[in-house]
Amino acid sequence: MPTTNAPPEILTLDRLATPIGTALLVTDEQGFLRAFNWTDYEAAMRAWIARRYPKARLTDGKAPPAVRGPFEAYFQGDPRALETVPWRASGTAFQLKVWETLCTIPAGETLSYAGLAQRIGRPSAVRAVGLANGANPVAVVVPCHRVIGTNGSLTGYGGGLPRKRWLLDLEGAALKDQIAA
Missing domain, CATH: 3.30.160 (Double Stranded RNA Binding Domain)
Structure with a gap:
């Protein structure tokens, strides 16, 4: 879709x-x-x-x-x-592949940018994966908030880190770091 x-x-x-x-x-x-x-x-x-x-x-x-x-x-x-939720997005073939792969991360789980790059078969494309993740137009449905740092820490989210923390808490994801609300 x-x-x-x-x-x-x-x-x-x-x-x-x-x-x-x-x-x-x-x-x-x-x-x-x-x-x-x-x-x-x-x-x-x-x-x-x-x-x-x-x-x-x-x-x-x-x-x-x-x-x-x-x-x-x-x-x-x-x-x-x-x-x-039915969704459609306009993007490059690479972005679409990243967004479709984001949808394979179940609620309650997280994946690093490096892990996401490996899942799409482009392990050296970590930065490009990060940029595609940030360009996701249907955030939350295409769960870019489930992507975290390799060390388990929260990293960028277009809606702000406090929202990312809240979304991950709602989903029951275990995280290493704590941020102020």
Whole structure:
């Protein structure tokens, strides 16, 4: 479900209150999640949408139940709820491979950037894997937050390390370091 040839014409922006801030869910007219972010990153997300889907019209509305429902269940404590969310992403073949591989990391588990590079068959591409991970437009559904440092420490997350910690705690992942909330 990650790719499509036809760009969307209409995108719907939904706002969902969560324990760690208001989430932004952007879906297309077919009900696929196209973007996810937090309201504190809304301007950057809108700019990304304008670059990636320049002909699409962004309107306010509700995400379809197949998207919104799993997000509600996830933030209420079901760590596997997002596995059913339909998503599509626009990216390079390398990015898509990284994003698809991220989806193989089960809730409650983590993987290092080096481990992710090995899983895609490119063990020397750790930096490129990190960049692809950071470019993931449907974070949380494509669980980039499950990627940590080789030493087990938390490392970058576009939504901020306190959110990453919260997401991993929700999923029951064991971590070595502690960060201030």
